[in-house]
Structure formats: C-alpha cells, structure tokens
Amino acid sequence: MSEQVAAPSLWARARTRYRTFFFDDEPVTAAVVFRHFFALWTLAYFLPRLRHAWELYCRPVLRSTAKVWQWLGEPLPPLWLVYGLFAVLLTGLLLLVVVRRYARLIHVAILAPMLVLFALDTMMPRAYGALALTQWLLLLAAPYDRLRDHPGGPVLRAPRFGLRIMRLQFSSVYFFTVLSKLVDGNNWLNGRALEFAFKNPRYGDFLLSQIDLPRWGYQVMGIGTLACELFVAFGIWAKPTRRWAMLVVVGMHTMMMLTLRVSPLFHSLMIGQLLLFVPASTYARWFPRWFSDPPPPDPSATLSS
Amino acid sequence: MGSAPAPLTRLWQHRAGRVLAHLFVLGWILVTLGLLVRGVLPDRVPGHGSFPWGMFKDPNHKTKRLVVTGILDDGREVEIDPGRYFHYARGFTDLRFYDHHVALRKDRGWAKREVRRFALLLAEAAKEQDGIDAVALRLEWERVHLLSHKKQRKRVHDVIVVDKRRYRRIRNLAERQERRRTFEHKSPIPLRTPALSKPGPGPLAPQRAPGAR
Numbered sequence: 001m002s003e004q005v006a007a008p009s010l011w012a013r014a015r016t017r018y019r020t021f022f023f024d025d026e027p028v029t030a031a032v033v034f035r036h037f038f039a040l041w042t043l044a045y046f047l048p049r050l051r052h053a054w055e056l057y058c059r060p061v062l063r064s065t066a067k068v069w070q071w072l073g074e075p076l077p078p079l080w081l082v083y084g085l086f087a088v089l090l091t092g093l094l095l096l097v098v099v100r101r102y103a104r105l106i107h108v109a110i111l112a113p114m115l116v117l118f119a120l121d122t123m124m125p126r127a128y129g130a131l132a133l134t135q136w137l138l139l140l141a142a143p144y145d146r147l148r149d150h151p152g153g154p155v156l157r158a159p160r161f162g163l164r165i166m167r168l169q170f171s172s173v174y175f176f177t178v179l180s181k182l183v184d185g186n187n188w189l190n191g192r193a194l195e196f197a198f199k200n201p202r203y204g205d206f207l208l209s210q211i212d213l214p215r216w217g218y219q220v221m222g223i224g225t226l227a228c229e230l231f232v233a234f235g236i237w238a239k240p241t242r243r244w245a246m247l248v249v250v251g252m253h254t255m256m257m258l259t260l261r262v263s264p265l266f267h268s269l270m271i272g273q274l275l276l277f278v279p280a281s282t283y284a285r286w287f288p289r290w291f292s293d294p295p296p297p298d299p300s301a302t303l304s305s
Numbered sequence: 306m307g308s309a310p311a312p313l314t315r316l317w318q319h320r321a322g323r324v325l326a327h328l329f330v331l332g333w334i335l336v337t338l339g340l341l342v343r344g345v346l347p348d349r350v351p352g353h354g355s356f357p358w359g360m361f362k363d364p365n366h367k368t369k370r371l372v373v374t375g376i377l378d379d380g381r382e383v384e385i386d387p388g389r390y391f392h393y394a395r396g397f398t399d400l401r402f403y404d405h406h407v408a409l410r411k412d413r414g415w416a417k418r419e420v421r422r423f424a425l426l427l428a429e430a431a432k433e434q435d436g437i438d439a440v441a442l443r444l445e446w447e448r449v450h451l452l453s454h455k456k457q458r459k460r461v462h463d464v465i466v467v468d469k470r471r472y473r474r475i476r477n478l479a480e481r482q483e484r485r486r487t488f489e490h491k492s493p494i495p496l497r498t499p500a501l502s503k504p505g506p507g508p509l510a511p512q513r514a515p516g517a518r
Contacts, residue, residue, distance in 0.1 A: 022326075022330050023317075023326070049393075052392060052393035055391055055392065055393050055402070056393055056402075059402070060422065060426070061419065061422040061423040061425075061426050062402060062403060062406045062408055062409075062419055062422075062423050065406075065407050065408070122402055123393060123395070123402045123405075125395070126360055127358060127360040131358075138333070141326070141329050158317075159317050159326065161326050161329065161330050162329075164330075165329070165330060165333050168333070168337075169333075172337055172358075173358045176340070176341075176344075176356045176357050176358045176359070177356075177358045177359065177360075177361065177362075179341075179344060179356045180344070180355060180356035180357075180358065180359030180362040181359070181361065181362050183344065183345075183356065184344070184355045184356060184359050184362045184363070185359070185362030185363040186363065187363060187364070188362075192366075193361070193362075193363065193364050194364075195451075196364040196365060196366050196451055197361070197364040199451045199452070200364065200365070200368050200451060201368055202368050202370075202398055202399065202400060202404075203364070203398060206397065261396050261397035261398040262396050262397070263395065263396030263397070264396075265396075266396075
C-alpha cells in the first residue's frame with residue numbers, strides 16, 4: 001500500500017517560495033557589474049555639482065523647508081566642509097570603480113559624505129536623486145565584493161536577497177508611478193498631461209516635442225506610456241517577457257530624452273538598472289573574457305596523468 | 306557549486322547574519338506596503354499621502370517664471386534676471402532653485418522672511434555684477450497658459466533692499482515729489498508759475514475791485 005504524503009500547507013509553501021525567491025544562491029556577476037556602473041553614474045551626478053557647490057550646499061537663502069532641518073537650526077555648512085565631503089566621496093567612488101578589494105569598506109565610508117551631501121543639497125532631484133540614494137543603501141546587501149576569489153577561478157555565487165530587493169525597488173518605481181498618475185493625477189487618460197508637458201517651454205518644447213500633435217495623438221501616447229510602465233513593472237520578472245520589458249525601458253527613456261528637458265542622468269540611471277536583470281549567462285556570452293567560468297577539467301586528461 | 310564562499314555567503318552561515326537578512330527583506334516589504342496603503346487611503350483619513358515616484362503625475366497647464374523688477378532711487382524700474390547670478394539649472398531646463406521653492410508660493414511669516422533674505426542677496430549680486438543699485442525689488446510670478454497663451458502676473462512680495470535710513474530718505478523725497486506733482490495737478494492755482502517769479506502782482510496778489518484807488 002502506497003504511503004500517502006500529506007500536501008504541504010499553504011504556510012509551508014509560502015515559506016519555501018519566500019526562501020527560494022530571496023535566498024537562493026545566484027552568480028554575483030550582475031551585482032559586480034552594477035557596482036561599477038553605479039559608482040560611475042554617481043561620479044557623473046556629483047561632478048557637475050562641485051562647480052556650483054556654494055549655490056547648492058552653502059547658499060544662505062531659500063534652503064530646505066523640512067521640519068527636521070528647521071529643528072536642527074538650519075545648519076549652514078562652510079564651503080571647505082562641502083569640498084572636503086566631495087573629496088572623500090569622489091575618491092571613494094573612483095576607488096569603487098578601479099579596486100578589486102575592500103569595496104564594501106569603501107562603500108560604507110562613502111555613505112556618510114553622500115548622505116550629508118544629499119541632505120544639504122538645496123536642489124536635489126526629487127525623483128532620481130532619491131532613487132539613487134535608496135539604491136546605494138540597498139546595495140549594501142548585494143554581493144558585489146568580487147567576481148572571483150582568485151584569477152581564473154569560477155564566478156562566485158551568493159544569496160541573492162540584496163539583488164532581489166534592488167530589482168524589486170526598480171520595478172516598484174514603475175508600479176507606483178502608474179498608480180500616482182492614475183490616482184493622484186487626472187490628465188493621463190485624456191492625454192492632457194503629455195500635451196502640457198510637451199508644450200511647456202521650460203520642461204518640454206525640445207527636439208521631438210516641438211512637433212504639434214492632434215489631441216488623440218497625445219491621448220494614445222498617454223495611455224501607451226501607462227501600459228508600458230505597467231508592463232515593465234511586472235514583465236521584467238518573467239523570463240519570456242524580460243527582454244521585451246528591457247527594450248520598453250530603453251525605448252521609453254530614449255523617447256523621454258528626445259521630448260523632455262529632463263536630465264540625462266535620470267534616463268541613464270533607469271536604463272543602467274537593467275544591468276541588475278541581465279542573467280549571468282548573458283554576461284558570460286557577451287564578455288567571455290571577463291565573466292565566463294573556466295572550462296571544467298578534462299576527466300581523460302586527469303586519468304592519463 | 307565548487308566555488309569559494311563569497312562574503313555574503315559567509316554572513317549567511319551565521320545565525321545573526323540570516324536574521325539580519327530576513328529583517329532587511331521584511332523591512333523593505335513593509336515600507337513598500339506602507340507606501341501603497343498610504344496612497345490608497347481616502348483623502349480625509351489621517352495618514353493619507355500621495356504615492357511615491359509621482360514626479361510626472363500632473364504636469365501643470367501653465368508655465369511660470371519669476372520676474373524680478375528693481376526699483377532705483379529715482380523711481381525708474383529695471384528688470385533683473387536672477388538666472389544671471391545663480392547658475393545651477395536642472396537637466397536641460399533653465400529652472401533654478403527659486404523656481405520650485407515653496408517660500409515663493411506661500412504668504413506666511415517664515416516665507417516672507419525667506420523671500421526678503423533672497424531679495425537682499427539678489428540685490429547685492431545685481432549691484433556687484435551689473436551695477437544695478439536698486440532700493441527695492443518687486444518679485445512677481447508670470448504665468449502663461451500653455452494653450453491659450455494668456456499671461457498673468459501675481460505679486461509675491463515687494464522687498465526694500467537698502468537700509469532703513471536710506472530708504473526713508475528716498476521715500477520722503479519721492480513722497481515730496483509726488484505731493485508736489487499731485488498738488489500741481491489738482492490745485493486751480495499753479496504752485497510755481499512764471500508769474501510768481503516775475504516782479505509785480507501775480508495771481509496770488511489781492512485783487513482790487515475795478516475802479517478802486
């Protein structure tokens with residue numbers, strides 16, 4: 001008589017799924033590549049700000065209106081302190097790009113000046129600045145330290161919870177932006193939102209948005225944008241649709257770059273985060289010299305020796 | 306697997322590390338769910354807030370520009386471009402820090418103080434760099450409707466940017482001039498006419514009745 005095996009309870013199945021989703025091992029390639037990209041991106045973010053350090057960080061007027069800041073007595077940093085923070089931060093970011101060891105130590109060391117500079121910034125980009133800071137904090141849990149333990153060795157594997165959270169953070173941005181457009185905003189379904197954005201001489205009226213479209217054209221584009229964002233939020237998680245979702249991200253941000261006067265840093269950050277979703281096998285196929293595992297030892301050769 | 310353990314794998318081998326990792330994941334999930342619930346709550350319920358990452362949710366149907374007019378001590382008005390003194394602009398736009406600052410949109414005590422300090426800095430920069438010696442600045446928002454192109458100006462504040470003694474002197478002078486102008490305009494008898502400067506009976510001289518000696 002065959003023994004009847006009790007089906008696992010819903011709780012047990014949920015726990016197994018949770019553990020598999022977050023804590024299974026995964027090659028560290030995506031984390032290592034993203035670390036290099038993100039350090040370079042952050043350098044590109046902070047370098048232009050250095051020239052305007054007084055205006056952005058030490059300006060005595062029209063500063064932060066946050067209550068915490070007022071409670072702290074609205075501290076005004078001296079310029080030398082800001083330059084010092086910049087020096088530490090930029091050096092750390094450069095080191096993160098070039099060094100192979102102590103990456104985590106450098107990461108922790110640059111977090112303090114980065115947080116202070118973000119807090120002192122009187123013109124921090126509301127969207128991508130906050131997202132970049134969030135990703136820097138989440139990156140602490142990603143296994144980006146090193147690709148291999150020794151040259152020629154296999155690519156390391158590690159629990160993927162850090163990477164998973166960073167990916168979830170990326171897709172949650174698209175999910176929430178759709179919700180905010182539909183619930184908090186009220187002009188996306190009728191196309192007015194895009195029309196206003198494109199015709200605004202300060203935000204739009206740029207390259208492709210100078211072309212005048214009929215009202216239905218804006219409506220189609222508005223609904224299309226919402227559909228694309230929703231597709232990215234979920235489609236990037238399924239293997240069959242991942243490639244399409246990545247293409248949609250690239251296409252959408254390229255179109256935004258050609259129609260709106262938003263900083264290219266925003267688009268490059270969103271497109272750059274796709275590096276987190278590229279499978280290790282694809283990295284190994286595209287750049288075999290850097291990311292492929294060494295070939296397995298030939299058993300016949302071992303026997304003959 | 307055959308590969309040596311990465312640092313996070315080493316952390317995973319300890320119970321404290323595993324607890325920390327679970328807390329990290331659960332923390333992120335809770336924060337995200339909290340943001341979702343906060344946005345879904347009806348407007349009147351305490352704790353309601355807008356969804357995060359809503360930067361493009363509602364583009365404005367008007368474009369606005371801060372217009373700063375400097376008033377010189379002789380009463381002339383000069384337009385001052387604040388973008389000449391503050392250079393950092395967002396992305397490919399010409400948006401400066403003052404274009405978004407909440408103090409320039411509110412009319413409360415602290416906002417007035419902030420705007421006054423901003424105007425003082427602006428006047429100082431205009432004097433140093435362009436030699437515009439303004440005694441007061443008028444800050445206004447110029448809004449243009451994107452479809453009808455209708456223009457509208459709304460005053461933010463008028464700020465006196467010189468010290469009080471100098472401003473009082475200038476104001477008194479201006480008031481005297483204004484009073485004189487008004488008097489000249491309204492009075493049936495001109496205050497200063499060529500007849501007054503000439504010798505002989507002017508229009509203010511007592512009139513004699515015709516035939517009287």
